Amino acid sequence: MRLSFTSVCLLLGPLSLPAEDAGELFLNQVQPILKRECLGCHGDGQILGNLDLRTREAMLKGGPRGSALAPGNAAASLLYQLLNGRDKLQMPPGKPLPPDAMAAFKAWIDAGAPWPAARSKPWSYQPEDLWAFQPVSKPKPPIATRNPVDAFILEKLSQNGLKPAPPADKRTLIRRATIDLTGLPPTPEEVDAFLKDTSPDAWGRLIERLLASPRYGERWGRHWLDVVRYADSGGYSNDFERPNAWRYRDYVIRSFNHDKPYDRFVREQIAGDEIDPDNPEAILATGFLRSGPWEHTGMSVEAVTRQMFLDDVTSAIGAAFLGLTVGCARCHDHKFDPIPTRDYYRMQAVFAATEFARPSIPFLEDENTAGLASGKARMAEIARRTKSNLDSFDDRVKQYLLKKHGAARLEDLPPETIQNAVREKEGITAEEYEEYKLYQKHMQLYRESLDRFEPKAFAVSSGPLDGFTDGGPNLRYPPLARYKAPEVHILPGGNIQSPAAAVTPGALSIIAGQSRLPAPDIPETVAGRRTALAGWITDPRNPLTARVMVNRIWQYHFGKGLAADASNFGKMGSKPTHPELLDLLASYFMDNGWSVKAMHRLIMLSDAYQRASSHPDIETVIAKDAGNKLLACVSPRRVEAEVLRDAILAVSGELSLESGGPGVFPQINEDVARQPLHRMGSLAPAYHPDATKRLRNRRTIYTFQQRSLVDPMIEVFNGPSLDLSCERREFSTVPTQAFSLFNGQFVHDMALAFAVRLEKEAPDARGRIERAFRLAYGRVPEPREMQLALAHLEKQTRHHRAMPPPARPRKKPVVHTITSELTGEKFEFLQEQDPAEYEENVHPSGVSPQTRALADFALALLNSSEFVYVY
């Protein structure tokens, strides 16, 4: 099936277009530009230069210089030449069209310049393309089973001549469930207890225990942070810290732990400040709206940065809650889904009155405030030292001035002389000036960092709050002169400089047409727009919201959603393999108070979830269902980057299970930590890992998410994009993973800590090896593995006896080179050091050759496939 609708975006290829497409191009792009830019002088009311551009015929006829249009040849067309400014004469005068518009004109003329009167049919669809917009049904299970999920799975299997795999063994099951729900491997004690528990509800009680664990929210909160493009910094030139964003991250974790009804969770994130202004949680929730990358600097254009926010939030809402790529409709009507550009800008108009805010919200009892005082003291000390450096420069300027003017006291000099001299840095060298700028930049960054410890919220408000200034330099919103909800216009081609018709706030028109949910009634007042949109999204009649979320939950349990593209339920997304099951889950979800935990129970108690990852007849499965879409068995999965790091910390006994609070700075690759990073006009301070293990060995979800500096180990194991909503992690296998895991200092340090732990917990080599296997894999070694490990210990002990380790290297100060933006000269600087005393990891020089050999064995375990896969 071919779509009849096209637009400029696909049409800029070298070949000329079919006439039908060119006609669409004319209607969508060319005609609006003609009307806006040309007809004012060449048609409507006046016809300057005797050139009329109102019709194709008039264009062909042209003016005194001949025909304006040579259909099929843009280059030979006077119209195009004038627009291009090649002919000395530039049209429109002094205001050349943007390249996209030029391309549209070129493509249109090259295709013969068709001039259709009106658009042909906008979209044509097969009914199955619109499945996600149909009302959620309550399908009856096709066969009788203990768990309704299995009815749908088994039926599909038998229809395809496949038999389900037998259940997995209990060891596999507890590892699978524990990693699924908490992101950590089960401890040997937990495995033993589960194996011993032969009661029929052992599995159900295991699930309850895991759901009640605070680790659950840390695991599932991370999934949600993927979807909402969460980060602790703003990205771009300065990548300024968002000092209070962590409170949104902890809000997400708490919401999962408390099983906050999903509809409420969604409403709070979209409009918490409007719906429940006295509830601190609801204010913190709105951090969602601002989580995208955003920056406004002296080099930014106000209208552009405002639009950046509006586009980000519109796309984010579409992807996260509705599972639609509404962002595609920014420039043109959605090419595949029935989302006209108009709908996109109507949804955007919901946020037209949304302003950034950083209100004071006292810390909650549930929030971790234990480290705030010490964290603030450390940060303040760093800032104090930097400030005193700055002051010493100012002092020198003043001394210079006194000398220069032969004055005894500064008061004797005109105030503007002092001000100018301080601003111009008279009396200090160019090198010192760069140093001055560096410290100034650092102070700007530290001021934000100090706000981490303050009871403020990274939030929004409808209309101005705090006089629009939202704290730090990155967060200041370009102030609007007089507050009134700004009008939102359709921006053809996404171009802010050529606004088309104004729109009122609204939602996706297709929903009202296909489902039982009427279009929302969104007020045009400053307040209440987001509340209305949130109500529409979470209305049980909305066909997308529940389906999208239950599909995500399914995806995180099975590795793949029933609809494989979790954030694209449109035509181009994969159709659900089990549409009825998806509806069953969605209706169950809503019937059970939108409880996410209820969904875990339903899914995990099914036979489908508990099946083995192998299949007695795997050849038939591969032949008939290569993608394992029908779930005859469970697909093995590599763990995510965060699970890997957390598991390494956990089995080495180094994991700090403290929850919440400002982002922590883990041990990362030393070269990356020492890497100079540009900040507008200067360099960022050096990266300092947190001094205490309590902080730096926290779970990965609590690590500071800096857009310009991602832990390379997380990155290499397919960590999420911090800029775009991540619907599903990639799992590629690349050699740089081996470098990170096998050579990286962090893993070597943890392997040594693991060895020290093993020596404490078991008396002899055999006992230690067994303990290591139980910690890492949840099982005892097989005889062959024991034999290999013992031989390795022996061999490596000999090696380490003969090869004493080098002493612990001294911490080297970080020296960075900066190129002066003004003069291009290069200078070296000693970066500020961390005032905190560093709590060292255990080092090879501090342990025996036996321990080092044990660490070698531990390193192999931490690198092994069994450790990184879940079956």
Place this chain on the structure above:
Amino acid sequence: MFINRRRFFSQSTMGLGPVALSYLVSRDQARAGVLAPQKPHHAAKAKHCIFLLMEGGPSHIDTFDPKPKLEQIHMTRFQKERNRFEANMNTGERYYVRSPFEFRRAGRLGIEINSLFQSFSEVVDDVCFYRGLQAESVNHPTALYHLNTGNQFGGDPAAGAWVSYGLGTINQNLPAFVVLPDVAYPQGGAANWSNGYLPAHYQGTPLRPEGAPVLDMAPPPGVTLESQRANLELLNEFNRLHRQRHPHHDELAARMESYELAFRMQAEMPRVLDLSSERPRTLEMYAIGGPDKEAAAFGRRCLLARRLIEAGVRFVQLIAMGWDSHDYIEKAHGARMRAIDQPIAALLKDLKRTGLLEETLVVWAGEFGRSPDNGIRRGGAAWGRDHNAKAMPVWLAGGGVKAGHIAGATDDVGGGAIECIHPIKDFHVTLLHLLGLNDDKLRFPHAGREKQLSQTGGSVIRELLG
């Protein structure tokens, strides 16, 4: 059955599940590796690309596009109104600035270039200067993202990742896409050489000028190669036993192979990076060991670029920082030009000498150009230039490029391009075209649509083709 890797990946993300995916990946990898060389879409001379990225926005007016008119209006002041579509920086009281540099004619056509480009003047007949390109942002990170990835807001695959995806690579023991950054990373950081939504194999691997060239390529100090190999043997034994218990989980084979590949890379990379086998004359030609430390450092990276290309790397991107000369352009741009002159000339001559220039596309560009005028800063006039997206200096050389040629033109003060105007996406389409790839065919499904480097399609800039 031979599996076309490009097709395979695009299918796999359209819905093949983990079982089949792993099954196919391992089979594919077992045959030729994920980065196996691919046939181009059309015949093309260039098989490799060296992208010389001048970070900060080099001035066209002071490098390759002289503007004598500015001599006449030098220091003329004027007021530029601010509106909501203008950045603060470019408005207010301004004055025109002449170029403080001398220009010289070079090559057969007598193309005018800055006379500081002494060595470079000897190779201009191999170069195609392009004056018609326009960027869309005057903000460093967005403009850099745009030039490197086609998307101003980042997150998408870099051009080098697309080329690696399209063509694979020749040496399986080295990454396909290598970046040679300056010591400091540019604004926007590693997202400038990201694989974006393409598989991680196509990510740019930065070879760091300080510290370990590839992160964690060597084990921590004190770990001997012998000890490392012994640990790897134990790991392989554990993994082999594990694989026997999961015979149908084919990702396990690929994972084991990746450790062996890492080990081979660990051995091969230092050989490529070791310049001791080069003749002293060659080192001298690249300014290595010479008195100008910056030229020497940049020369080292230029020579590495040649060695990487020789060793079969597909795409090398060099980054030279520091072209953001808002004030005192004579000093700032002067230092940059002196640093790159000899090394770049050496690179082009060296590539030509070895015959590699025929099959290597060399590109020189910054994220935008600079304005003919400047703001009043620091209390007075410090001759420099602000950002300018309407005109920028670009040149190309090597495989498939029209040598000794100027394409496009800018207005008489260098405020904007007026001829052969093309947006960045056309530049990307042209770059791919020169490497035998068709942007409209080089696509990857992501977030519900088939994405491509140009984002929405573009046209080849024919004027640049030989």
